[in-house]
Amino acid sequence: MAFPLSKSELETEIKALFSSGVSGNAKDFYSWVQMEVFRKFKDLPNCTFENVQSFVDHLVSQGDVATNPLDAREYLLAEKSSLIRKIGTTEKFTILGALNYNPMQYVRARLDHFLNRNGVIEDIRMDLCIATVEAVENAAKYGDGLNVDIIFSIDKSKVFTLEMTNTVKDFNLEDDILRGKFSSTATLMRGMMVMQKLFDSVDLDIIDNRKQAYLKAQRKL
Template sequence: MPFPLSRTELEKEVKTLFSNGLSGNVNDFYSWVFMETQRKFKDHPNTTLEGITSLLDDLIKDGIITTNPIDPREYLLPDTSPIIRKMGTSEQFVILGALSYNPMQYVRARLDYFLKRNGIQEELRMDLCIATVEAVENAAKYGDGGGVEVNFQIDKHKTFSIEMINTVKDFNLEDDIQRGKFSSTATLMRGMMVMQKLFDSVDLEISDNRKQAILKATRKLT
């Protein structure tokens, strides 16, 4: 039986997503409401796509959110929104790594908002977002779909760092190669190459029991 999420609870959840800097289309927010409900209550909500659309329309009328003038399908937080929260130099959160929850767009939007609020220029924000999306994609494809811990930070030396921790699925690289699964291996390597190009340092550690992956990366912002 779906988790009963009332209109008031749904509004609170969606407002929290926006106040964290999330932006996207109605399907993105629909996925993220499902992700947050699953993460907190271990169940899917009774929310519908029509219910999310109606709520977003109401939030626009109230001046809480707006749409992108370039792409009206994208909902975002305007600078005048009453739900803007104070943004520090670090952010820590947990997402679910399953691709159905669109974790790449979630982290990309949240990172871009974090960097923008910390005064980072657009070109550098774009590089960091591209590299980070590759990291999230690898975590989603090779993880077990469970929690992914994400931590952003800008230190006093103006160095950006990201750390991601997730549980990985059981896999054997040699078996994959013998069975002709080159595509998954190529995807992993391509992602690492992009990260190595756009970050100053990248370190990926798989724990001894091969159940936990820890990614750490840094980039100077000056």
């Protein structure tokens, strides 16, 4: 049975998503509401896409949310939105790694907002978003689809650090190659190559009997 999410609870979830800095189309926000509710209550909510679209439209009419001038289907915080919250130099949050929740767009948008609010120039923001999306995609494809813990931070030396921890599925790259699964192996290696190019340093450790993956990547801003 679906989790009984009330109208006010749905509105609170959507406001919290916008306050975190994420942006996307209405289907993205519908997926992210499902993700947040499932992460908290281990069950999907009973809300519909139409419920989400209706409240997002309401936030637009109030002036708290705007549409992207380059893509009217994308919603983002308005410049003077009452939903804007103070962003510090560290952000910690947890997502679900399943691809149906579109975690790549969630993290990309949230990171871009974090970096922008911390005064990072657009070119560096773009590099870091591209590299971080690769990290999230690998976590989604090779993880168990459950919690992915993420930390963004900027220290006093203006070094950005990404930390990501998730549980990995059982797989063996050498076995994949022998069985001809070049596509999955290539995806993992491509992602690591992109990260190594766009970050100054990338470290990936498998811990806890090879079930827990911990990624730490840094770049000087």
